Amino acid sequence: MTPIDPEPAPRSRAAVLGDVAALAGVSAMTVSRVLNSPQKVRPETRARVLAAVRELGYLPNFAARVLATGRSGMLGVVSFDTTQYGPASVLRAIEHAAIEHDYLVNISSLRALTRGSIEEGVERLRRQSVDGIVVIAPYESAAEGLRHLPSDLPVVNVGGGEEAPVPTVAVDQHTAAARATRHLLGLGHHTVWHVAGPPNWIDARDRADGWRATLEAEGREIPEPLVGDWSPGTGYELGRRLARHPEVTAILAANDETAMGLLRALREAGRRVPGDVSVAGFDDIPQAAYFWPPLTTVRQNFADVGRQAFALLRERIAGGRPARRHLIEPELVVRESTGPATS
Secondary structure (H helix, E strand, O other): OOOOOOOOOOOOOOOOHHHHHHHHOOOHHHHHHHHHOHHHOOHHHHHHHHHHHHHHOOOOHHHHHHHHHOOOOEEEEEEOOOOOHHHHHHHHHHHHHHHHOOOEEEEEEOOOOOHHHHHHHHHHHHOOOOOEEEEEOOEOOHHHHHHOOOOOOOEEEEOOOOOOOOOEEEEOHHHHHHHHHHHHHHOOOOOOEEEEOOOOEHHHHHHHHHHHHHHHHOOOOOOOOEEOOOOHHHHHHHHHHHHOOOOOOEEEEOOHHHHHHHHHHHHHOOOOOOOOOEEEEEEOOOOHHHOOOOOEEEEOOHHHHHHHHHHHHHHHHOOOOOOOEEEEOOEEEOOOOOOOOOO
8 A cells, every 4th residue: 555645744934035045056145136136047047946935935024024014125226337346346235235134126227327317217116116225326416316306215325425415325435545645655655646537426536535635735746637437448548658757656546447457557668566656546356466466455345335325224214314424434455566665
């Protein structure tokens, strides 16, 4: 007589997102993306996750929360350029923080950053009943768009300037540039040249201000900054120009990718780094320690920026009134690309 398979024992608790991830053999973030933005996940992975959801009878916590609180358990992120290391890192940190608190994240990517595009991006997310929105827009033009958002919608801005009308989280770029500039001056360099970022970026503006203010306070010559676009290509082209001038012995680059281009241009011109020219950057991207020479740079804790933005948004959703501006402390990481002046 064939034995009858016993019925499976009932689960002692409801399945949670981690159970689905374990059964599907993926990360919790991947499960969240399948449920939130399935088009961004490979079909075979999506199928495996959905099969685990069905097998476990998983009900996302945010659905239960809607019934209990009237909130969706979804947050929105409006962003313009997440191809840049900083905004991309902040977005990733927000997603991680959201998952830890059983929120889902919907992203509205903008083709351009204008008052109208910000309002449209926010409206798209509002139609999805998000509980609140983080706007990653470190551009001077963003303040106007933020000023005209619905007053009943909890909004937090990442990277905005002092003029932003909503709570803002940003790295203290002015202090960061001042520290890097003082480091180079402290090595005996007469002055520091600056390859700046795009002028419409608040980060680029604040870094240039911190660099200039430090030189002025020290009574040093203030060279005319060269304006780039964050890319290695621009760093290379501007570096070729700087390499022709022997009086250039210290350069502060707007970011690490710009510094990468500078290093190549200086090497091709026969200018030794740091023997002839010291170079410092910004961001401390994962590759910075492996440049040749390893790059002195300002480390920005983008994970802290993202977590703080998420925490502020939760506070606003709960009816709190957090302070208007929150600055994250930068860290100067000294490596082999900066050294004592030789002349």
